[in-house]
Each structure stands twice: as structure tokens, then as C-alpha cells.
Amino acid sequence: MVTTTTQNPTLDELRWCAERARVPRLRSIRQFAVDELVVPEGQYRGLKLRIHRQPWVGLLLDELASGRWRRSAVLGCVQSGKTLIAFVLLVLYYLFECRESVIVGLPTMDVAADKWRDELLPAIEATRYRDLVPRTGPGSRGGTSNLTAIKFTNGRVLRFMTGAGRDETRSSYTARVVIVTEADKMDTAGEASREADPVSQLEARTFSWDAPQRRCHQECTVSIREGRIWQEHTAGSASRIACPCPHCGGWVTPEREHLVGWQEAEDEMAATAGARFCCPSCGQAITPEERIEMNRRAALVHRGQTIGTDGAVSGPLPRTWTLGFRWNAFNNLFWSPGAIGAREWRAARAENEEEAKKEMLQFWWAQPYQPPELDITPLSFDDLIRRQAPAELRKGFVPSWCEHVTMGVDVGKWTCWWVLIAWAADGRGHLVDYNTFTVPSKDRRVEQAVLDALREFRDEAVLPGWPVIGSDQTRSPDAVWIDARYQGEAVYAFVAESDRRFAPVLGCGTGRHYPKPYRKPKRRSRQVQLIGDHYHVVWLADHDAHVFEIDADHWKTQLHEGLAAPQEAPGAITLYHSTDRNEHTAIAKHFTAEKQVEEFQPGLGTVHRWERVRKKNHWFDCGNYAGVAGHFCGVRVVRPPQPEPEAPPPRRPPLRTPDGRPYLITER
Numbered sequence: 071m072v073t074t075t076t077q078n079p080t081l082d083e084l085r086w087c088a089e090r091a092r093v094p095r096l097r098s099i100r101q102f103a104v105d106e107l108v109v110p111e112g113q114y115r116g117l118k119l120r121i122h123r124q125p126w127v128g129l130l131l132d133e134l135a136s137g138r139w140r141r142s143a144v145l146g147c148v149q150s151g152k153t154l155i156a157f158v159l160l161v162l163y164y165l166f167e168c169r170e171s172v173i174v175g176l177p178t179m180d181v182a183a184d185k186w187r188d189e190l191l192p193a194i195e196a197t198r199y200r201d202l203v204p205r206t207g208p209g210s211r212g213g214t215s216n217l218t219a220i221k222f223t224n225g226r227v228l229r230f231m232t233g234a235g236r237d238e239t240r241s242s243y244t245a246r247v248v249i250v251t252e253a254d255k256m257d258t259a260g261e262a263s264r265e266a267d268p269v270s271q272l273e274a275r276t277f278s279w280d281a282p283q284r285r286c287h288q289e290c291t292v293s294i295r296e297g298r299i300w301q302e303h304t305a306g307s308a309s310r311i312a313c314p315c316p317h318c319g320g321w322v323t324p325e326r327e328h329l330v331g332w333q334e335a336e337d338e339m340a341a342t343a344g345a346r347f348c349c350p351s352c353g354q355a356i357t358p359e360e361r362i363e364m365n366r367r368a369a370l371v372h373r374g375q376t377i378g379t380d381g382a383v384s385g386p387l388p389r390t391w392t393l394g395f396r397w398n399a400f401n402n403l404f405w406s407p408g409a410i411g412a413r414e415w416r417a418a419r420a421e422n423e424e425e426a427k428k429e430m431l432q433f434w435w436a437q438p439y440q441p442p443e444l445d446i447t448p449l450s451f452d453d454l455i456r457r458q459a460p461a462e463l464r465k466g467f468v469p470s471w472c473e474h475v476t477m478g479v480d481v482g483k484w485t486c487w488w489v490l491i492a493w494a495a496d497g498r499g500h501l502v503d504y505n506t507f508t509v510p511s512k513d514r515r516v517e518q519a520v521l522d523a524l525r526e527f528r529d530e531a532v533l534p535g536w537p538v539i540g541s542d543q544t545r546s547p548d549a550v551w552i553d554a555r556y557q558g559e560a561v562y563a564f565v566a567e568s569d570r571r572f573a574p575v576l577g578c579g580t581g582r583h584y585p586k587p588y589r590k591p592k593r594r595s596r597q598v599q600l601i602g603d604h605y606h607v608v609w610l611a612d613h614d615a616h617v618f619e620i621d622a623d624h625w626k627t628q629l630h631e632g633l634a635a636p637q638e639a640p641g642a643i644t645l646y647h648s649t650d651r652n653e654h655t656a657i658a659k660h661f662t663a664e665k666q667v668e669e670f671q672p673g674l675g676t677v678h679r680w681e682r683v684r685k686k687n688h689w690f691d692c693g694n695y696a697g698v699a700g701h702f703c704g705v706r707v708v709r710p711p712q713p714e715p716e717a718p719p720p721r722r723p724p725l726r727t728p729d730g731r732p733y734l735i736t737e738r
């Protein structure tokens with residue numbers, strides 16, 4: 071358009087205004103999205119975007135359009151339209167509606183090629199802007215080579231920049247808008263740089279614009295707390311999506327722990343049928359229909375703000391330019407509660423539970439994953455299920471070479487677990503058998519039920535013994551150590567009425583699931599009648615019982631080393647042979663239910679402790695008791711403590727080894 075100037079300033083002014091008026095007013099990003107965006111994949115493929123399908127989209131776009139925020143950090147669950155809304159839509163809006171060049175930051179140029187081919191190009195081609203895609207040069211004809219800059223026929227440039235390149239490659243190009251995808255991965259990619267981190271460097275590309283004009287949008291699946299997106303989110307507005315509960319009227323934000331009904335399900339179908347959300351405030355169940363309605367009425371509450379029962383948000387905006395926006399599985403209406411519950415149910419039973427939990431947290435609930443401390447456990451689940459003794463050592467058969475047989479028992483309310491190990495004098499071990507027996511707690515007091523169950527197990531299994539290979543003999547264990555932590559009274563009563571092979575045991579350790587750490591007594595005394603290798607025996611006068619207190623940290627390491635050692639090595643422990651590849655899956659889960667972690671503790675320095683990663687570790691405890699019992703029986707050279715003259719003589723019956731010898735023998 072040609073503007074001619076006249077000698078009349080007023081006329082000039084009017085003419086200028088008229089020209090400006092012809093420039094179409096920019097639509098808001100929400101309006102643009104609704105008018106132009108076409109869903110490129112999934113169940114709504116080919117259809118225009120409709121906010122009511124995913125109400126969080128409306129909350130996000132209204133915030134972005136509000137003009138309050140110069141920056142945004144957006145994190146949400148996968149398969150909810152996250153990339154389409156928080157990345158593709160923004161790129162399209164600035165390129166085609168605002169007609170501006172855009173810098174897109176991503177971890178590598180391989181990711182750039184993927185994003186262009188799989189996300190951006192299909193989305194553009196679904197809109198009326200498809201004609202703006204260049205016909206020659208980078209980005210034309212579906213090509214993905216040399217994608218550094220794609221120049222559209224409207225003259226605007228989409229400039230890809232990575233976090234991995236040399237710093238100079240980023241420093242020569244400027245734009246008002248930077249859009250970063252997979253932000254957490256960029257931080258890692260740029261660790262080698264001694265300059266500022268890659269995302270900050272990219273953001274510096276906007277610094278030739280006035281601060282209020284600049285825009286920096288980041289989007290990512292959450293990784294860990296220290297990751298960029300979580301940090302930006304929490305330091306930013308840390309906004310939450312508040313939904314009105316139909317029962318109590320509270321404006322609540324359900325999270326992972328509020329999905330219930332799948333945990334106890336028998337199978338995946340039951341988990342699907344049973345899964346339901348509950349209100350975090352009143353605990354009432356929320357039907358699938360109520361959940362949809364709650365999301366459609368949702369409001370956004372920024373950090374420090376409150377929301378009244380009438381839905382009115384009050385309190386000042388947090389003092390930040392960054393919108394921190396997050397949604398989770400509750401807000402993803404593409405998933406039903408049943409589908410989420412089924413997924414959780416599968417994850418809880420995955421072979422690699424920790425990995426599955428991480429995936430659920432990050433991808434489904436948009437929560438950071440807290441990695442366990444450094445794991446220094448040598449034993450892996452996969453190695454363990456493959457570990458098998460020679461074919462003749464089938465389930466329940468005691469090898470002829472065995473010197474001692476020991477058993478560990480763990481006591482529960484409904485079930486007791488046991489492990490039977492045969493030992494050679496040189497320390498080799500063989501896991502002969504393991505199983506559970508039922509505690510009839512339904513029809514009597516738990517103490518009585520435990521006592522009865524132990525009696526029955528003793529009389530019907532332990533005393534008859536297990537067959538020895540190559541003979542018609544059976545072998546009964548030399549020592550049966552029973553965990554006295556849970557049902558002490560019942561266990562002490564049982565031990566008192568049984569022969570001396572049966573003994574109560576108390577595990578001590580630095581892990582959080584132990585009542586106390588192990589402390590080696592300084593000397594023998596009236597109570598401490600024996601100090602062994604990381605275990606000792608305490609006389610409990612009240613219970614008329616000798617109790618083994620063991621250093622579970624130490625002995626669990628020994629057991630793991632035995633299970634991880636090459637099968638021919640001294641001290642190696644084998645598992646009975648089975649043709650079923652899945653035979654040892656369950657016990658392998660128990661044996662790897664705890665990890666040894668190295669941790670710095672103020673005042674103590676670096677400690678190694680065993681922490682649970684799975685709840686069910688019973689057979690691990692049993693194997694551990696059987697291992698210490700083996701040591702006690704003499705599997706390794708037992709070094710009794712030197713007689714200490716100052717210690718008073720034992721008042722109660724002297725401690726004897728299971729075969730009846732007094733423990734304080736003079737040989738060493």
C-alpha cells in the first residue's frame with residue numbers, strides 16, 4: 071500500500087489510522103486454536119480442537135492469552151494432547167497468526183527432525199496454512215536434512231537450536247519468541263558447556279527485545295525434582311487445577327494416591343472395574359461422569375492463592391513472570407479411571423517395579439521421580455531367576471554333601487514364610503526348598519493362631535524332614551530360626567515348648583524398616599551370653615528364651631554375595647533345579663526386594679544400609695536367618711569369644727549348639 075503525504079497533518083494522521091485499522095486484529099491463542107487447529111492424530115483425528123474434550127486446555131490457553139506471563143513452564147501427562155497444545159500450537163500461533171519468526175529449542179537435531187516430521191508438519195498440513203510450507207530448501211517435501219532454519223512462504227523462519235551444539239551456534243540469531251521442548255533433556259545435553267545452561271542461552275536470544283515483549287515457553291515431561299521443568303514450575307506460579315467436589319464442594323486437586331480400588335484387584339479386569347477417584351478432601355468416591363463435570367468446571371489457582379466454595383479465587387498473584395502449569399491423569403479425560411487403574415495394576419506387578427513406578431509418576435501423574443540412593447547391590451533379579459542347581463537337585467531334596475541344614479521362618483498375620491538351606495562345611499549353600507504356611511487368624515486370636523500354625527508346621531514338616539539324595543534317609547534342619555519381631559509372645563512360647571533347634575531371632579539394621587540398628591555388645595554379661603560374628607545371643611528372662619540379635623545389614627550382604635557368586639565359587643548359594651523358567655520368580659522378587667544403598671549420614675559418614683524397594687521381602691529375611699543360623703552351626707569356623715573372667719557365669723541353662731554341645735567349647 072502506498073502512502074502519500076499531504077500538507078495536512080490531520081489528514082495524514084487520519085489516513086495512517088485508517089491503514090492501521092485494516093491490519094487484522096490478532097486473535098487470542100485460544101481463538102486461534104479453536105478456529106485453526108485440527109487434531110492430527112488419535113480418536114479425534116481430522117476434527118477441529120474442542121476445549122470441552124480436555125478442559126485443562128482452556129485453562130492453559132486463557133492464562134497464556136492473559137498477558138500476565140512472559141514465560142511458561144508446562145508439564146503434563148502423556149497422551150493428553152500435551153505436545154499438540156504446549157508445543158505445536160504455540161509454534162503455529164507465532165508463525166502464522168503473529169507472523170513472527172520463532173526459535174525452537176530442543177536437545178539434539180535428531181529430535182528436531184522427529185518433531186518436524188512427526189509433530190509440526192502433520193499439524194501444519196492439517197490446517198489452511200499448509201500452503202506456507204516451503205516448496206524448496208530445508209523442510210520442503212517432507213525432507214528432514216539440514217533443518218536448522220525453515221523459511222515459510224510468508225517470510226517467517228522456524229529456527230531449530232539444540233542444547234548440544236557449540237555455544238557460538240546459538241549466539242548469532244535473535245527472535246522475540248523461544249519455544250523449548252524436552253527442556254529437562256537439554257540441561258543434561260549441555261552439561262559440558264562452561265557457559266550458562268543451554269535453555270538460558272537460548273532465552274538470551276530474545277534479549278534484543280524489551281523485557282515485556284519477550285516470550286519463552288518451555289514444555290517437558292517431568293523427570294526429577296532437580297530437573298529444569300519442575301524447578302521452573304515450582305519457582306513460577308506453580309498453579310494447580312482445582313475441581314469442585316460434587317460431595318463436599320471443596321475445590322480439590324486429586325493426585326495419584328486418590329485413585330483407589332485397583333490395588334487389591336485380583337486381575338487387570340478387576341482393576342479396571344474397581345478403579346475410582348476419591349475426593350482428597352471428603353474421601354467420597356467420584357464417578358467417571360462426576361470427574362468429567364469437575365474438570366469442566368475447573369479453575370486455576372496460582373501459588374499462594376485460595377479458592378472459596380463459590381469458586382472465587384482470591385489472593386495476590388505470585389511475584390513471578392513464569393506461569394507454572396501442570397495437569398495429571400485426573401485431568402486427562404482421554405483416560406477413564408479404569409484405564410488408569412489397570413495401568414497402575416500392571417505397573418505394580420512389573421518385573422522392574424521401580425522402572426514401572428517411575429514411568430507411572432512421570433508420564434501419567436506428571437510428578438517427579440525420586441531415584442533411590444546409589445544402589446550397590448550386586449544381585450540382579452534376572453540373574454537370580456536363571457540361577458539353578460544341577461538337575462538332580464530338585465525341589466525338596468537335600469544334597470548328600472550337606473553338612474548342616476538350617477531354616478529361617480518369617481511370621482505374618484495370615485501367612486508364615488520359610489526357607490530351607492543346606493550347607494557344605496566350606497560354606498557352599500543350596501536352597502533346598504521354600505514355601506509358606508497359613509496362619510488361621512480368622513477364627514482365633516492372632517497369637518494363638520501363630521502358635522498353632524508353628525506347631526503344625528513343626529510336627530508335619532520340620533520334624534519328618536526332607537529326603538536326602540542317594541539315600542532313604544530324611545534330614546531335619548539343625549536350626550530353625552523364627553522372626554520374633556511381629557508376634558514375639560507366640561514365638562517365645564513356641565520356642566519354649568520345642569527342642570533347642572528352634573530359636574527366636576531379631577533382625578537389627580540401619581534401614582528404616584528395622585526397629586534399631588545393630589550394636590555389637592562390648593562384652594558378655596548375664597544377658598549377653600554369646601557374641602558371634604555380627605550376631606549375639608541375649609537371654610530374655612521374662613520369656614525364658616535365648617534370642618539371636620543379628621546384624622541384618624551385614625548378613626543380608628553375605629546372602630546376596632552368596633547368591634551372586636559364580637555357582638562353583640566358595641560360599642556360592644544355588645537354587646533347587648526346576649524345568650519351569652518361572653519357578654523362582656516369586657522368591658527372586660523377595661530376594662531383590664531390598665537394595666543396599668550407600669548414604670552419607672551426618673555424624674556417621676558413609677553407611678551401607680538395606681532399604682526396601684518392594685514390600686514383600688519375607689523370603690529374603692528367611693534366607694538371611696538361615697544364613698546366620700548356618701554360621702552358628704559351624705558352616706564357617708565359629709570363633710567363640712574368649713572367656714571373660716569378669717563376666718558372671720550364666721544364670722540360666724547354658725546356651726548349646728543345636729546338636730547339644732555347650733557353646734563355650736575351648737577349641738577355636
Ligand SMILES: [Zn+2]
Pocket residue numbers: 315316317318319320349350351352353354
Ligand atoms: Zn469432597
